Every structure is written in C-alpha cells, then in structure tokens.
Amino acid sequence: MQYLVARMQLRPCTGLQEAVMQVLLQLLPLVLSAAAAILIAWRATPPVVKARLAALQSGIARARKPIMLVTDFATAHHLLVRGSSAGSFSNRPPSMAPSAVLSGRRYHNINSAPYGQLWRALRSNLTSGVLHPTRLRHYAAARRRALHRLAADLREQQLADDGVEALAAESIRSAVFGLVSTMCFGDGGVDAAVVRAMADVQTELVLSLSAVRTFAFVPFLAVSKLVYRGRWNKLAAIRRKQEELYLPLIDGCRRRRGRDDDDSDGTPPSYVRTLLDLRVPVELDGDHDSSGGEQTQQRRLEDGELVGLCSEFLGSGTESVSAALQWIMANLIKRPDMQDAVRREIDAAVDADAEEVGEEVLGKLDLLNAVILEALRLHPTIKFGFREVMQEDQVVHDGHRIPVGTKMVFPLEALARDKTAWDEPDEFMPERFHGCCAGGESTKKLLSVAAEMKMLPFGGGRRMCPAIGVSLLHIGYFMANLVREFEWREAEGGEHAGVQLHPDATVEMFNFMERPLRARLVPLRRPGGGYVKSQVGRDEALDCQTGH
C-alpha cells in the first residue's frame, strides 16, 4: 500500500495519508454497492417519478438563478420581439396561474404552458376558434345585450336612490363579465345568478393572487403547503367553487355538442365547445418543446384543465378590459375638453336617432381610438411581462450572453413612460396619437407603434397577448356608447369624491385604480334613442362611485 501510493506520487506516504487510504479501501465495497443499488433503483423508477425529480432539481436550480429587470424600452422591445439568436426566448418562468400552481403544474392554461406543442395547440384554438374576426361577429348580439344592461343599470342606480353612490365600476365589470361568460359557455345557457357567483369567485381569485405567489416558485411545494396551510386552503376553496360552478356548465356544453352545429344556425361558438373538440399532443418529454418533430399521440383535455382554461378566459377577458375602461373614463373626467371632442366625433359619425354607436363605426373614430391607445400606454392593465432564458436560447445583451435560467421582468408601465421615447410621458395626451387611428386600423397601428419601440401594453413576441382585436373591440364599443349616453363628471363633495389616477399597489398582476372612481353621470339620451332636451340637464346628475 505504502509502495503503491509512493510510486504514484513518486514520494513516500506519510502516516496520515496511509491511514486515509486504509479507511477509503475499507469503504470502497460499501460505496460501490450503494452506487449499484442507486443505479438499479433509478432504472426501476417509474418515468413519472423521474420527471418529478427532474422538475424538482430544475426548480431548485431556477430558484437560484438571477432576475433581471429590463427598464429601457429599446432593449425590452429587442428582447421580446426579436428574441434570441438561437431558441425562441418564449418561455415564462413557472407561471403564477392558479390552476397550474394548485395542480402542482399538472394542469396548464395558455399563460402557464411552457413554450411547446401543448401551448401552440391551446393558443391556436383560442385565436382561430373564438377570437378570429369571423368568429367574433357571432357575438354582436351578446355585446349589444351587455351594453344595454350596462346603460340600464347606470340609469336605474340614478332612479333607485338619488344621491346614493352608485358603483359604476361594478356595473362595467359585471357587463364585461356577462359578455365574456357568454363567449365562454355559450349563448343563453347561463343563469344570471350563476354569472354573478362566477364573477364573485373571480374577484376572490384576483384578490388572492399574492397568496398564489407564495406557492408559485417554491421548490418544495409540500413543505410550503404545510407552512402556509391557511393560504393554501383558501386557494383550494376558491378552486373548488370554480369547479362547482364551471363543471355543470361544461357538462351542458358537452351534452349540447352532439345536437348543435355552431356555424350552421348562427349560434355563437362557445370557447368551451372548441376546447371539447380539441385534441392536444401528449407531452412526451418534460417541461418544454424538446421534441422538435411531429407529435402523433393526442389526447382530450381533462376536466381540471378545462376549469383552468375557463378561469383564464373569464379572468383575462374581464379584468384587463374593464380596468382599461375605468382608466379611460377616469382620464376623460379629468379632461372634459377631450370628452366633449370624442362625443362630437361620435355625433358626427352616428345618426342622432341611432340606438347605439355600432361596431362598424368604431374604426372611423380617430380620436376615440387615440384615447384608448393613450390610456393603454399610461395604464397598461397587466403590470409585467415575464420571460425565462432557456438552455436552447442564446440571449445576448451588450455583447454578453445572459445566463440560462435568468428570469427577465418587463415592467410594462415604466417602459411606456420612457422619457427617451415620449414627450411628457406622464401626461394623458391622446393628441400624440391623433391622426393615427382612422380607417379601422387601430390594431395594426398599435402593433406598428410597438414596432417603433414605444409601448407594449399587450407584451411582445410569440407570447404576446392573443386578444388584441377583441380587447380593442370591447373597449371601443363600450367606451363610445358610455360617452354618448352620459356626460361623465367629477363627483362633488367629500375628500374621497374626486378622481385620483393612482394604481392600486396591493393588487398583483392587474393594474387597477387605487381609489374607487366617483363620477357624476348626466344622462344625455332617452332610453331607446334620441337626445334628452337639455344635454346639460344638471338636475339629472347622478353621483356615481366606481370600484373594483
């Protein structure tokens, strides 16, 4: 032994070295048999357990990776839109989507799905099956009904109790929620009480997003569930309520599926119906798109996935659009000259006796669209975009490769207030978009403004929001008609009366207004059409409070 070591090292061993070698030799059989046992056990381990262990390992690795905040617009745009030189740079860090978190990332929606075949199938189903302009046309009647309910609701609040504050934001949100739930579950099938219950659960979910964050990025979910048992139970209860409400409606769509043909009788194609018809690829390999080739094995979506996808559709479809509408009306209250100008533009384009501002007119309203774009620039309703650098991406910034696993955060509001891109970036100045939006081109225009590197309210690149067209349609349609129906004014009296354009820092993800918006609404038109005699009938003022 002494000889051997001495020969290898070409010098004699000390007593200590020899003792260490003796111990190692004693342990060697033990180490070898342990290694053999681990190898045998690993071979016998079911693939699902192996995948869990790999996910755990990558979770731990991810948790240790750096976070980069991108605050300069040109860099943000370059990274999001051009991506990387090799991969797609289209993955998000493990998402905060509640359905994904609560299911231990078994159920994904579009937002949470890793970039790959499942994500592609889900996203393309949404864009072609529901959000395509030819499909959106089917919902015109539902939009009209939602608008009429909203206008009637605002008027009723005036009649019900003069002087009592009315929650206009609540009215806006329920109108948008009602419309989106019709798109989700189909026309006429959903009871009004169920719609209200679903809207309430959605509110609970939004207010619990900070609790979701507690569990979103932890490597040891089981331990965190024990430590934060209260929070976990609350989230699980919300999810149970969603299941109780959505699953009977999903089953109803399933039963009707055999009977209806959406396209033949003009019935709107519900989102759930498209999901029931959808086949998604079986994920063969881990987290992301590693197959690179054709997937042949396909499966239907499970009930748990359907619940998560409905929750995503209802949440994204409602919160962003109704928040945008509230920011717009609040800004128009602060700029009465702009509000009048928008109204004059509408009046010039729409017959005085017309019951409503029709959707076909929206594209011609340059100033109206300029107001929408400016409000989305100043108050993008989603606060952040997120990406994660994957192994296959080669994201280079300033000549340096950004390490794999880096989480990149894009603060959308700060980016759109970049002083190098905009004059007076903190001011509400729709004039800056004046002349850009006539001819029904606002969607395209928004994208080209983004291409000029100035704003990203819908994010950018392959994971950009897939619903820009429907969002601009819903916002434009409701806004045009709300401006035509009422004069929106600052509420009087009390220190909490005035409009404050501050965001609510306590809400995660969505950009809501901090203080419920109070407004005096002066009805300008008779229900069913025609202007009231005095458009400035101050007696008809309605104190209105909006909140979320």
Ligand code: HEM
């Ligand atoms: C004012 C309205 C809206 C705004 C400002 C908005 C904004 C955004 C933003 C910033 C993102 C992240 C993009 C990125 O990471 O690059 C996003 C993603 C998404 N939005 Fe919207 N959104 C709006 C309305 C909607 C509506 C109405 C729906 C559905 C009906 C929707 C569905 C989605 C989905 C599914 C994603 C995930 C896309 C993916 O990962 O591929 N959004 N949205």
